[in-house]
Amino acid sequence: MKTNSTKKRNHVPIRVNALFLTVFFLFSILVLRLGFLQIVKGEEYKRNAYLTENVTTKLDAPRGKMYDSHYRVVVDNEPVFSITYTRTRDADSEKRLAIAKKLAQLIDKDTSELTDRDRKDYYILLHQKEVEKRISSAEEKNTPPEKLYDLMLAKVTQEDISSFSKQQLEVLAIKSEMDRGYTLSPQRIKIGATEKEMALISEHLPDLPGVDIKPDAARSYPFGDSFRDMFGQVKQIPKLKMDFYTSRGNDRNDMVGTSFLEEQYEALLRGTKSKIKYITDKKGNPVGDPKEEKGARGSDLVLTVDMDLxxxxxxxxxxxxxxxxxxxxxxxxxxxxxAYIVMMNPKTGAILSMAGKEYDRKTGKFSSIPFGNIYHSYEMGSTVKGATVLTGLQQGVIDPNSVIVDAPLVFGDGGKLKSHNNMGPVNAVQALEQSSNVFMWNIAMRLSGYDYPHKRFKEHKVNEAFQILRNSYSEFGLGVPTGIDLPSEATGYNTGVSDALSQAMYFAIGQFDTYTPMQMAQYVSTIANGGLRMQPHLLEEVREPSEDPNKLGKLLYHFEPKVLNKIEMKESYLDVVHKGFYEVMHGSKGTAAWVFKNKDYNPAGKTGTAEVDKATGLVNKTLIGYAPYDNPEVAFAVVVPKIREGYTNLEIAEGAMDAYFNKKKEGISTDSTTKKNENQVEPR
Known part of the structure; x- marks a missing residue:
């Protein structure tokens, strides 16, 4: 038993030693391998590791929708397909040009937005050696390298860039889009590809590296062209504004609002982008499948405009x-x-309707130009007389009971000035009712220090009169920005200050400075509401995007009416103008009474005629007003430039006001809970 036990004990150390030797041998091999990888191959692997990169690109999310004042969709997103190009790092300019040439044979590409600079760049790309030969003088040949390309551009003539064929321009337009984007960032080449174009692209995809067809969204307009210009456009960032947008975090290939409401509320309408994360190899090509983080649609806007109206x-x-x-x-x-018209709520500044139409005599067709209400200015004539009367009252050169004889004014040089009729003695109310020029001229003369009966200056204050009148007018919104929520607006033309008394007199009747229809609407609203100059606005609410197409999202913002300034004057002075405006539309001698005196909505207002060309009789016909007289809920301004005969200004105002109050009777124009139609959603 002892011998067997001893033999077993001797076997154990042998096995353990063998195991240790095996482990030691394997460990040694591992150490040697690690040493080889780290010491011999370390730098190579380190370099290769740096040649892979995590790259994140972004895709635009659908923009927010727009609704009218009754929560009906007026600007929506329509699903379309876009042809895109995703550039890799090895896709140089020549490769992109080759792809652009192939694409131009498969799709139609709009070339209308190509600039002369685009064409010159393309001409140099195609004819570089030829352009370089045009640099001939010794001075030109010594041009520093950093200025050489500018010199080459200068050598490209208008004739050169006019020589491109339609096909070449399409190639240029496609390549311009391809060049805009970042590496691995899909760049839209064409939004809204046709079925035929998609079929052709699909057939040739192997020959079009980087080209793809992706689902996209384009703006759609359920109410057609109505008010469409004011909604604005969505396009890729214009080259001239590239620095502006990129400095604010936008990518070069972003789709942005480029005009009107789309531009004004870009930050709200723009959604949260989807993010696509790539891992690329040392050549910049994607490795494996990308990971995508979904974005979110932009906020929805509810506007003040009633699309039915x-x-x-x-x-x-x-x-x-x-x-x-x-x-x-x-x-x-x-x-x-x-012709133009603006309708707004005088108490809140909400724009209810803003329309403009232009007739093309060659084609016989109308085009919509609602933007003319904020960008085009005109001499407005007698519609400004309400401001003139209030200035005279405030300055103390007249009082509510002052009476002036309306008769021709005769001056020392023999010159005469008169109203359209000799009215005799009139007070301020009657002067507004009958549109007395003489009454307004007396206000201007008194402000200027001119004593008419004696035909001399007591004190020459014409310059001061100009400044008093212009400052007073500006408090009503004339000659200054109205503050409307759009990217820009015109303020009219300030003709300056004159020493001539006659010029101050013409200023007082609306025939000197120019104003926009929007300024006129703000002016009459200020009078209508008792002296508060309200900021005009098109935005009423901002809502979260809703997943339910039949429901509006959560309310994020509601516009609160904004008072820009208050007219500091006695209420009794404003009452004089109110009564005068009422008589214009109801009095026996009212200049618009024959149209409006029987209207049950009880309007008040002022007509105007400004001479444009005395020789031809051309005038601007205008009309401002509000209703109801005792509790105004709608104010308007109508401008019809360069007309000779007719009462188009009155007819437009009558039709528009009738439409507003008829819809109110029907429960449409003032009740946002009207019966739903296919485009209408309900707030939640």
């Missing part, structure tokens, strides 16, 4: 303008081609 007002403007151009006054109105 808007469409009807547009119809009225077009109909009345056509009557003036084609009807019995056709011979006289050969210069007439456009």
């Amino acid at each position: 808007q469409k009807e007002v547009e119809r009225v403007v077009e109909e009345k303008l056509k009557d003036a151009i084609k009807g019995k006054y056709a011979y006289d109105n050969k210069e007439l081609n456009k």
Whole structure:
């Protein structure tokens, strides 16, 4: 037993030693291998590790929708397919040009936005040696390298860039889009590809590296062209604004609002982008499948505009303008081609409708130009007389009971100035009712220190009179920004200050400075509401995007009416103008009473005629007003430039106001809980 036990004990150390030797041998091999990898191959693997990279690209999310004041969709997102190009690091300019040439044979590409600079760059790309030969003088040949390309651009002529064929321009337009994007960032070449184009692209994908067809969204307009210009456009970032947007975190290939509401509220409408994460090899090509983080649609906007009213007002403007151009006054109105109207809530500044129409005599068609209400300015004539009377009252040169004899004014040089009729003695209310020029001229003369009966200056203050009138007008919104929520607006033309008394007198009757229809709407609203200049606005609410197409998302923001300034004057002074405006539309001698005196909505307002060309008789015909007189809920301004005969200004205002109050009677224009139609959703 002892011998067997001893033998077993001797076997154990042998096995353990063998195991240790095996482990030691394997460990040694591992150490040697690690040493080889680290010492011999370490630098190589380190270099290779740096040649892989994590790259994140972004894709635009759908933009927020827009709704009218009754929560009907007016701007939506329509699913489309876009042709995209994703550039890799090894895709140089020549490779991109080759792909662009192939694409140009398969798709139609719009070339209207190509600039002369784009064409010159392309010409140099195609004819570089030829352009270099044009650098001939010794001075030119010594041009520093950093300025050489600018010199080459200068050598490309207008004739050169006009020589491109339609096919070449399409190649240029495609390549320009391909060049805009970052590496591995899909760049839209064409939004809204046709079925035929998609089929052709699919057939040739192996020959079009980087080209793909992706689902996308484009703006759609359920109400057609109505108010469409004011919604604005969505395009890729314009080259001229590239620095502006990239400095604010945008990518070069972003789709952004480029005009009007789309531009004004870009930060709200723009969604959260989807992110696509790639791992690339040393050549910059993706390795494996990308990972995507989904984005979110932008916020929704609820606007102040009632689209039913808007469409009807547009119809009225077009109909009345056509009557003036084609009807019995056709011979006289050969210069007439456009008209504008703004309707707003005088208590809140909410824009209810904003329309403009322009007639093309060559095609016989109308185009919508609602933006003319904020960008085009005109002499407005007698519609400004309300501000003139209030200035005279405030400055103490007249009082509510002042009476001035409306008779021709005769000056020392024999010159005469008179109203359209000799009205005899009139007070301020009557002067507004009958549109007395003489009454307003007396205000201007008194402000200027001119004693008319004696035809001499007691004190020469014409410059001061100009400044007093212009400052007073500005408090109503005339000649200054209205503050409307759009990217820009015109403020009219300030004709400056003159030493001539006659110029101050013409200023007082609206025939000196120019104003926009929007400024006129703000001006009459200020009078209508008792002296508060309200900021005009198109945005009413901002809502979270909703997953339910029949429900609006959570309310994020509601516009609170903003008072820009308050007219500091006696209420009795404003009452004088209110009564004068009422008599314009109801008095026995009111200049618009024959149209409005029987209207049950009880309007008030002021007509205007500004002489444009004395020789031809061209005038601007205008009209401002509000209703109801005792509790105004809608104010308006109408401008019809370059007309000779007819009452188109009155007819447009009548049709628009009738439309507003008829819809109110029907429970449409003021009740946001109206019967749903296919485009309408409900707030939650």
